[in-house]
Amino acid sequence: MKIGVLGLGFMGSTHLQALETIPDVEIAAVMDADEARLSGDLSGIMGNLGGPGRRMDFSRARKYRTVAEILADADLDAVDICLPTNFHAPVALQALRAGKHVLVEKPMALEGAAAEQMIEEARRRDRILMVAQVLRFIPAYEGLTDLVRSGRLGNVRSAFFRRRTATPTWGPWEFDSAQSGGGVFDLLIHDADMCLRLFGAPETVSATGYEAMKDGIDQIVAELHYSGIGSVTITGGWYLIGEYPFSMEYTVTGDRGVVEFSSAGRPAAVYWANGKREELPAPDVDPYRAELEYFTGCCRDGRKPDRCLPEESARAVNLARLMVDARRRKGERLPCRL
Numbered sequence: 001m002k003i004g005v006l007g008l009g010f011m012g013s014t015h016l017q018a019l020e021t022i023p024d025v026e027i028a029a030v031m032d033a034d035e036a037r038l039s040g041d042l043s044g045i046m047g048n049l050g051g052p053g054r055r056m057d058f059s060r061a062r063k064y065r066t067v068a069e070i071l072a073d074a075d076l077d078a079v080d081i082c083l084p085t086n087f088h089a090p091v092a093l094q095a096l097r098a099g100k101h102v103l104v105e106k107p108m109a110l111e112g113a114a115a116e117q118m119i120e121e122a123r124r125r126d127r128i129l130m131v132a133q134v135l136r137f138i139p140a141y142e143g144l145t146d147l148v149r150s151g152r153l154g155n156v157r158s159a160f161f162r163r164r165t166a167t168p169t170w171g172p173w174e175f176d177s178a179q180s181g182g183g184v185f186d187l188l189i190h191d192a193d194m195c196l197r198l199f200g201a202p203e204t205v206s207a208t209g210y211e212a213m214k215d216g217i218d219q220i221v222a223e224l225h226y227s228g229i230g231s232v233t234i235t236g237g238w239y240l241i242g243e244y245p246f247s248m249e250y251t252v253t254g255d256r257g258v259v260e261f262s263s264a265g266r267p268a269a270v271y272w273a274n275g276k277r278e279e280l281p282a283p284d285v286d287p288y289r290a291e292l293e294y295f296t297g298c299c300r301d302g303r304k305p306d307r308c309l310p311e312e313s314a315r316a317v318n319l320a321r322l323m324v325d326a327r328r329r330k331g332e333r334l335p336c337r338l
Contacts, residue, residue: 001300004029004076004100006067006091008037009170011105011132012082013045013053018289019080020056025296029062031070038063067091071098078128078299080292081105084171085186086179089114092129096121101128101299103292107189108313110181112321115314122310130295130305131313135190136197137287137294140261140268143280144252147259147270148198154255156199157230161191164236166244167216175213182211183218183237184324185317190248191234192323193316195224196338198252201315202226204333207326209237216241222323225333234323 001024005012008030019027032038038058045053064070067087070079071094078101081091089109095102102122108131109115122129135141147153165187173179180186195202202224209220219237226232249262259280261268268280291308298305315338326334 001077001296002026002028002075003078003080003296004031004062004064004070004073005080005082006031006070007082007084008032008034008042009082010045010053010168012080013042013056014288015080015082015132015292016042016056017054018286018292021286021289022293022296024300025292027058027061028076029064029070029073030058031064031067033065038065067094071095071100076100078103078296084173084179085110085181086173089118092118093121096125096127096129099125099127101295103130103132103295105132106134106193106313106316107131107181107185107320108310108317110178110185110317110321112314112318115310115317119310119314128295128299128302128305129310130298130308131310132291132295133190133193133308133313133316134287134291135194136308137285137290139282139285139287140280141194141250143268144250144259144261145194145197147280148252148254153252153257153259153270155228157253157255159195159199159229159232159250159252161194161234161250162236163187163191163248164219164239164244165246167218167238167241169241175216177211177213177218181320182213182324184220184320187238188220188222188234188236188323189316189320191236192319193313194250195232195234196312196315196319199224199226199229199232201319201338202232202336205319205322205326205336206329206331206333207323208331209327211327220323220327222326224336 042053207222224232257272
């Protein structure tokens with residue numbers, strides 16, 4: 001299958017390195033406005049996960065400088081959209097209308113209406129649409145999902161998810177929340193998606209925090225209120241520009257035990273109520289490769305991406321938007337209607 005990658009920044013570089021390891025997948029085209037990147041020099045690209053970049057051989061790939069050019073390439077079966085956030089929805093719509101299967105980086109869109117439009121267009125064109133919610137392919141989160149959804153952990157009583165990093169400096173668009181969505185959409189969309197996957201939609205949402213986009217600060221403490229769960233918290237965001245390290249973690253407490261993970265050095269494990277500790281399976285996998293292999297397999301087989309449905313990604317967009325709106329209301333509970 002032949003795929004084109006749009007955007008050769010941090011995520012584009014990460015996806016390219018994964019794609020070149022997948023059998024029967026050809027990187028047939030790449031698109032970027034930067035000539036050095038089009039030449040294959042991605043060595044200066046850094047990010048919080050999946051990097052650093054390196055020099056790549058694009059000698060067999062067609063090189064395009066605009067979205068219109070690459071989408072006009074009739075030889076491409078699918079495209080992988082790794083452009084700035086505000087381009088995700090409009091470019092995905094263009095790609096679907098051009099007859100391509102589409103993988104689009106998270107967040108799917110900045111508004112729920114745009115996400116729904118993407119889903120309807122994919123349905124109308126009979127194309128595969130999937131959002132790169134890579135957390136669903138990380139073993140520590142897959143293990144948590146299995147524990148909760150299987151009922152092995154018992155009834156969940158509390159859940160805490162944190163994700164934080166230095167503010168990305170990939171371009172000035174990052175500092176405009178209308179274009180990037182800020183730290184909530186850039187980072188915490190993952191945890192919003194995970195909470196919906198584990199617990200469904202909350203009844204109400206409240207949030208506090210601080211936003212100063214010009215200084216690179218966008219932080220939130222969001223509370224998702226469920227009648228059957230004591231507390232569900234999503235917190236973190238962007239912590240200034242500089243060397244502040246990326247980290248992600250969770251603690252989920254059930255009647256039968258507590259499951260906890262931190263990327264800062266604590267492997268995912270269950271601390272059972274009987275006093276035993278059990279580490280969750282931790283296979284040495286590249287989650288980006290797993291994600292892309294799953295997407296390309298869905299395209300080849302003509303099957304829905306049930307492991308990462310776009311309808312679920314759209315709900316995460318709506319929840320992230322509600323979290324931002326709730327922060328503006330400084331702790332007021334807002335009804336959640338996803």
